[in-house]
Amino acid sequence: MSILVDKHSRVLVQNITGREGSHQTRQMLAYGTNIVAGTGVGKGGRTVEGVPVFESVEEAVQATGANVSIVFVPAPFAPDAIVEAADSGVELIVCITEGIPVLDMVKVCAHVRAKGARLLGPNCPGVISPGLSKVGIMPADVFTPGPVGLVSRSGTLTYEVAAQLTALGVGQSSCVGIGGDPIVGMSFTDILGLFEADPATEVIAMIGEIGGTAEEEAAAFVGERVTKPVVAFVAGKTAPRGRRMGHAGAIVSVGQGTAEGKIAALREAGVLVGETLEKTTEAVAALVAGSRR
């Protein structure tokens, strides 16, 4: 079991004919992801890595039954690609694209919500259910199947934590990067709810960072709805106020978004918060070992 993607996911690559799209398609196919279609404006009828290319998502969905899409469309056109996927009945849209204007995402998220679709990202590494399906750009070899559900706002921290867990002999059910932008589709809360309901997930690891209130909301959700043990890490304790730390979303402003506030809220809700990544992954490993005993 897993969340969001598995062997039954029929994946569509939006802008499969682009450099990044075709490269990542190769990587995902190598992992065993069931890629059934791609789109490329003005490129309908071709194939990329054996995958048929369509002019529109609607045509791709009709021809192949794709139900998950991954978006490699450049920032100026990515909002449109997400809207197109949502309008065409795609259930899960994973947007890798970085640099989308945030007010575009205000509109896109409202649209996706109204259509009843799920959006991961933008500016995210995607999702991997180790051994089953990879719909993302993460280096596959650091992930291994197992009982830990991992969710993070950061790409490299996802890889780092997964690698440390794997090194400790602890595998993952699914690893989800929700994206580093101020406005993203699925939140920590959404993913925590899915992990809570997923029988394959025994322990949840959550990697937050400064900016916004997503970690505080996650803490409230854990307090009320999550029965599985949750371990967290929050990056950015040393970040100065009012400066954007790489991620457009990683900025402390108008009294919101400090690491201290997030850590306090998480601890309040009974979440174990690691001081370093190493201590965080060790705590996760200990909980897994404990639950296995």
Next chain:
Amino acid sequence: MSILVDKHSRVLVQNITGREGSHQTRQMLAYGTNIVAGTGVGKGGRTVEGVPVFESVEEAVQATGANVSIVFVPAPFAPDAIVEAADSGVELIVCITEGIPVLDMVKVCAHVRAKGARLLGPNCPGVISPGLSKVGIMPADVFTPGPVGLVSRSGTLTYEVAAQLTALGVGQSSCVGIGGDPIVGMSFTDILGLFEADPATEVIAMIGEIGGTAEEEAAAFVGERVTKPVVAFVAGKTAPRGRRMGHAGAIVSVGQGTAEGKIAALREAGVLVGETLEKTTEAVAALVAGSRR
């Protein structure tokens, strides 16, 4: 029994301090409508006909528990009044105001939908549940309690039909004017669904007119979901194409909205369509008599 409003409706009059608002408040109070509050910008703290006036809907709702509002705000400001009511938790908003720009209503209807409120109108006479509550501007004396549910896009046709029914000795459960604008809140379909579920309603009378496809959608709904007998009348058989017949919504355009098309769709769905208003009300009376036998 009735739909939308009854003795338990706690009514707020938006712009109660205006000429029309205060006049209609008097009429509604005389009918026995439970008016608990009014609003008037810059007029908070006064009373009108003994009704306390508040500065905002939120304050009015908090102080009085109002759950139905009736809007007498002039067209340029009416969209805002509807949004305010929806944001403040009012469950049913009746907008009497005529002349609201239609693209404003595109935004307002989306907002009201998202808030889970109900909107009647704009450009409508409101709703009356004879003997229980009148939240509207209709002349009360032509209505009488009874088993007919009446819904219409037109104000005067509502009065005309109710008067004819009353003259025939047939009363009404509720009479609803959904409004003559191209974009209104509740549709025929919404009201038909409420009448179908209302134990007090035995026969449904529906008064349509040219323009749009609301009658065609109602016909499809009747065919699938309505078990009670429905009698209809459609006004505008002699209206020329492309000209607006008084109501902003009464215009035949781009192959849609002819009386013939509507009548055919309704008959197809098993709805009895009267050739004149008189024949329509006679058919309703006969059905009521039949169901009483």
Next chain:
Amino acid sequence: MNTHEYQAREILAGYGVPFPPAKLAFTAAEVERVARELGGHVFVKAQIHAGGRGKAGGIKRADSPEEAREAALAMLGRTIRDRMVRKVLVVQAVYLARELYLGAVLDRSLQTVTVMASAQGGVDIEQVAEAAPEAIVRVSTDPLYGLADYQARSLARAVGLSGEQVQAFRDIAQALYRAFWDCDATLLEINPLGVTTTGALVALDAKLVIDDNALFRRPGLAALRDVEQEDPAEVEAQRVGVQYVRLAGQIGCMVNGAGLAMATMDTIHLVGGEPANFLDIGGGARSDQIDAALRIILRDPHVRAMLINIFGGIIRCDMVAQALVNLLAQGEVRVPVVVRLVGTKAAEGRALLAGTSVHIADSMVEAAQMAVALAAGEDQR
């Protein structure tokens, strides 16, 4: 509110929609000069508020400035489709391979704006909608997100465009969509949207109808109104605040409420007559409005009888009766009148009319029958 082609064209051009060079002209001499400036091969197009002007001689091709002058002489100062031609648009001729249609309207059911396209452009879209509805492709927009690129591209492909034309079409469609909102339009169309022999897209005609209810906040657009192109009776009705639409029949009618007015018209038709107009005096008309409305009807030379159908609510029947009595006293009522009064102060109204030449009816059907019979009698006189 209707606008002229040249006005709609100017608005759309401001959003980047490509049009061929053109200039408005008021005299034949001006037309000749403009035609010369534009290279001699032009279309001369009457600027009137009427559809179907092409078939009625309102659009003419000219291949020299002199021909353009002659075409203009045949239009300017004349009446086409009941509209006086005061100005013409002189447009450089373009060589077209195909004519498409592109338009935006309100979708009432989905409560949003729908953008439509068709490969069958250059003719009235109403005709296409009737004869071949499947030839019109539609996309519904999210009012927050707007017309998505992919939607515009799918319309482009559906009307047979390809390659760079798809992007060009997208830009035009999105410009049209933005203009629709910015103008509070109820209809905005480019018809035909031409595909030139070299494959470029160019807009050849534009039609814009603006939501009357929104004019209060669009003073710039309200100023585009050309009252001269409107029916004087309708202009007068608008001035006094009643709703009037001229029709072709002989029974003038005055009613309160749009629905009741239509039902009255339908009843007249059903009993063998034809309504001369739609007239809704509204729910709260004043005496002076009623007087003005009656005069508008009486001024129509086709009217042979008048039917007044009032359901008194806020409006009082006695007030309506009194207005009629006053007009009768002034000798202004040149046709037989049938009155049906119901509701507030109906008895008082009927009492006022007792002893006058006015016929009183009890029901709408009866009133219509009486009016039709009286009109026939008038005709025989």
Next chain:
Amino acid sequence: MNTHEYQAREILAGYGVPFPPAKLAFTAAEVERVARELGGHVFVKAQIHAGGRGKAGGIKRADSPEEAREAALAMLGRTIRDRMVRKVLVVQAVYLARELYLGAVLDRSLQTVTVMASAQGGVDIEQVAEAAPEAIVRVSTDPLYGLADYQARSLARAVGLSGEQVQAFRDIAQALYRAFWDCDATLLEINPLGVTTTGALVALDAKLVIDDNALFRRPGLAALRDVEQEDPAEVEAQRVGVQYVRLAGQIGCMVNGAGLAMATMDTIHLVGGEPANFLDIGGGARSDQIDAALRIILRDPHVRAMLINIFGGIIRCDMVAQALVNLLAQGEVRVPVVVRLVGTKAAEGRALLAGTSVHIADSMVEAAQMAVALAAGEDQR
């Protein structure tokens, strides 16, 4: 992207927000002349990209043109809060009864724009947010409908306005809201929004931060950028396409990934050091970008040791190592370096560094400890 007060002011004025008369000036003589034009009583305000300029001498009241000239002399060509003052805004003095705050920001949780107001204007809103969060009133907008009248009115009443001030405030708030969207802002504020002694509302300062991601479609706004006001290292980083933020510590760090970079900074702090910068080279950096990033760090005179923390994915560890080896060979590396390499080609990367002066660490904590120790050693030298 930050903008200057005079730029934000000009934009908001275009939406009808009332500001007192003012003029930008580049020399003291100009300031004197402008002050005279404006009636002598003015404020001279340094146009710099830094908060808290008032306390730092960047805003001065002058009651004569001569005083204004002197105030300008004390600012122009000098550095305030690390920013060079090249221009000042000369603003006519206004007599205020109260100072309010009005601003718009993104609400990430509700995924829309929030408009905030406070009766405690004139100070940094961050301070109000911390000291008295309840003094800030917020309304969340529907992005389709916009800032509703009633919402603006409720903000106005919450900050103590009444009567005609409420409508004036509403107009300003709705202008601010529209400008926020039109500018792709991430922050737009008027602080203070003054209430004059006669009760009128007037904007006295404006701050606009624009979404960098949206500059591609806002060329007019992108042109407002004043590179001279930015940290040269950050400008260089932006030029080469890496994310750099200067901090106050002594350990320079280069990391791939924003989250990992922050975690690295935190770890340095935890083991007793302080990071000299945030630097994320991104997921797919090229050799030349890595080289540029290393040089940016080494150019910082406060750096005493460098920590390189790479999780190889798309980016290869050997490429990073090679860039470092090249710099070492050129003698450009003036501080001790600790490297941690994990993932793609990590072994190859470590092999390249064998035999150089570079210290290799296995974990992030170990790397941080080594870097902090080495920096301390440097300091003692």
